[in-house]
Amino acid sequence: MKKIGKLFIALGIIAVFASCIKVTDEIAELTKIGITSQADKVEFFAGDELDTTGLEVTAFYSDGSKSKVENWTATGYDSSVIGEQTITVSYTEDDVTQTTSYKITVKALTLDKIEITAQAEKTEYYVGDVFDTTGLVVTATYNNGKTEDVTAKAEITGFDSTAAAASQKITVTYEDKTAQFTVEIISVVVTKLEITAQPT
Secondary structure, eight states: OHHHHHHHHHHHHHHHHHHHSOOOOOOOOEEEEEEEEOOSOOEEETTOOOOOTTOEEEEEETTSOEEEEOOOEEEOOOTTSOEEEEEEEEEEETTEEEEEEEEEEEEOOOEEEEEEEEOOSOOEEETTOOOOOTTOEEEEEETTSOEEEOTTTOEEEOOOOSSOEEEEEEEEEETTEEEEEEEEEEOOOOOOOOOOSOOO
């Protein structure tokens, strides 16, 4: 009887300790994600790559905890589609995927201007000469601030060496933009006569 009594006492003590210990076998599950810091860039031009620099994504869990996460993905961007787009951000953890989204805008790429950024080496011609574009550089500037050498694509008009001209305007055209520079057409005159062979 004493042994049985001691056994009951021991079991009672164990039960008391067990009741004081909170056993939690529930694993915190990913319940949602949110954007806690917006991307630095939300306006793009046609042809640009998506830039998510500055975007911060936070995961929220079933136990009330949260954590900043890194290995998320961003989809839905098309640099050829002008206008507002929705970028979907996805994050997967333990086979659970949650998504959120944000808006960006893609603007059309347009030509602002063209400029003669390097003059042609030859700006003086004689009547009858052919136009020489050596050294000429035509640069296009777009609304995104980027520039492009369009010398080979530009159309050059206005050159006429059939008559002398002190200042002849040459027009360079690319798409709907123009730039101009001047050349001089010089008359061909006889400066001297020489007898280079005596009559026989």
